[in-house]
Each structure stands twice: as structure tokens, then as C-alpha cells.
Amino acid sequence: MSETKVKIKSKQFVYETRLKWTRARDGLLTFGDKSLIEVSTPPKFKGQPGVWTPETLLVASVHTCVMTTFLYYAEKKRFEFSKETLKNESKSQN
Numbered sequence: 001m002s003e004t005k006v007k008i009k010s011k012q013f014v015y016e017t018r019l020k021w022t023r024a025r026d027g028l029l030t031f032g033d034k035s036l037i038e039v040s041t042p043p044k045f046k047g048q049p050g051v052w053t054p055e056t057l058l059v060a061s062v063h064t065c066v067m068t069t070f071l072y073y074a075e076k077k078r079f080e081f082s083k084e085t086l087k088n089e090s091k092s093q094n
Contacts, residue, residue: 036063055092063088 021029025041026048041047042055067086074081 055090059088059090 015031017029017031019039019078020030022028027039029037029039037057037071038048038051039057040051040053042053043049047053063086064089073079
């Protein structure tokens, strides 16, 4: 029995972000030429209310991945859909 080898060409993607500490538990996050994102620890850890936190950025990243994956397959399979708003709620527990 002969063995078949599959050669996969891999791609490398590099994502470089910069985080500048501004004060207390706050900072400014940048990625290339994108808009600045003000970040902080959650208010329950003495952070600023209404500012992106590591937790919200993580959940937003996963949610965005789900959306773009859905859109990729919807386009590939020619699905038609009318609603483009997705809602996500994540909970953490100690």
C-alpha cells in the first residue's frame, strides 16, 4: 500500500498592536493605521466605566469571528438572509 502525502502551503499572518499606558489602569491601544481604542480594567477593578476592557475585547473578537465565518459560508453557499445584527451575551463567574 503506497502512502499519499499531501503538501499544504501555509501562510503567515503578523498582527502587531501597541499599547501605551496613559494613567492608573488606562491605556491606548493601536493597530497599524486603525483608530485608537481607549482601554482600561473593568470598573469593578478600579477601571474607567464605558471604556473597552480586555474582557469586552475578547468577547468582541470571538463575536466578530463568528460573524465573518458565517458571512464567508453564506456567500460561498449563496444563502440569502435579511438580518445582519448578531447579539451575544457572555458571563464570567468567580
